[in-house]
Amino acid sequence: MKHTNLRPKPKFRIIKSSGEIEKFSEKKLRNSLRRSGLKEKDCQRISKTVSSSVLDGTTSKDIYRKTIKLVKRQSPIAAAHYSLKRALLNLGPTGYEFEHFVGKYFENQGYQTSVGVTLQGGIVRHEVDVVASKPNYNIYTECKFHNNGGKKNDIKVALYVKARWDDLKNGPDGKYLRGYALATNTVFTKDAITYAEGVGLLLLGVNAPEGETFLDIIKKHKLYPITALVRLKKVHCKELLKREIILCSELLTEDKLMLKIGMKPEEVSTVIKDIHTLLGL
The missing domain is CATH 1.10.150 (DNA polymerase; domain 1)
Structure with a gap:
């Protein structure tokens, strides 16, 4: 009986947008395609095609470009779902457009919103990116927009936002301040998430809050930005x-x-x- 020596697939390392290096996973790529709504046979075909072109040192950006091209050819709607993270990155370059997107998020929750408002704290004045208001109930939001998807929001950002919150609570414009949020178009570090949970800071981003991230909310409430088209x-x-x-x-x-x-x-x-x-x- 002959035994066939099956060579294991080589484990290529890819470079993420953050500069981090990780092993390429065809399974991970295929799962991301499934979340776009593509049929299983198309997920299998596209993941195999893209995987065959991956070499050591290939960037995640190159992988995305090849993948989205094939997905777009199959279904523009699946491509819109697949490109949601990229769509948030394209709400720039200054971040002003992202602030308005965050405003739309709060409007969907029943708030009236204002963008770019200067308010008086207990000690100094602060420019608040988004003010979301209901009767006797305000949420102030700090927006952190990044052009690079690999940029993470660490605990220093959360500490800074909490400090502004504390000052605004003690000022004349803090009478109806009931909550403070930190919104971003990328991810938060674990420490930032843990700290925010401990002090009651609302996080809105690609990986928080769990089950209600921007990606979840966009799909659930149909808040697709035009950059997804x-x-x-x-x-x-x-x-x-x-x-x-x-x-x-x-x-x-x-x-x-x-x-x-x-x-x-x-x-x-x-x-x-x-x-x-x-x-x-």
Whole structure:
């Protein structure tokens, strides 16, 4: 009886956007594809195709580019789901657009919001990125936007935000301050999460709070940013963001605006169609 020597697949190391090095996992890639809503056979096919091109030193950015290209070809809607982390990174470059996205998040929770408000603390004045208000109940939010997905928000950021919270509570504008939040388009370190839980600081990011992260909320409440639309050209997306059009749902009534910024009628139709499918309309 002949025995076939099956060579194990080589364990290639890839470079993450943070600069960290980790072993490439085809299983991890395949699981991320499953979360996009692709059919199993497509997840298997795409993960195998992309995995075959990975070598030692390949960057996670290169892997993403190859993957999203194949996903987009299969399904623009699955591509929108797959690219949600990237969509949050593209709410820049200054972070002003991300602040407005956070405002939309709180509006979805029933709050009235204001962006970029200067308030008086007990000792000094503070610019608060997002103020979310209900009768006699305010939540102030500090936004930390990063262009690099590998940038983590550590405990120093949480400590800084808590210090601002304490000063604002003791000022004239802190009468109805009931909560303080730290929102980011990337992740928090374990220490930052542990500290925030201990002092009652609300964290909003890619990995917190558990089960209610931005990625979870976007899917649950259909708060897809326009940067998730893979068939919306970057130049047009940029123009729309300048006009404070943040969510896909806001584009449904902006046909004239899309034409005004240079989109062709067929491009407008394609985008509207994708939004309808994405929102389940």
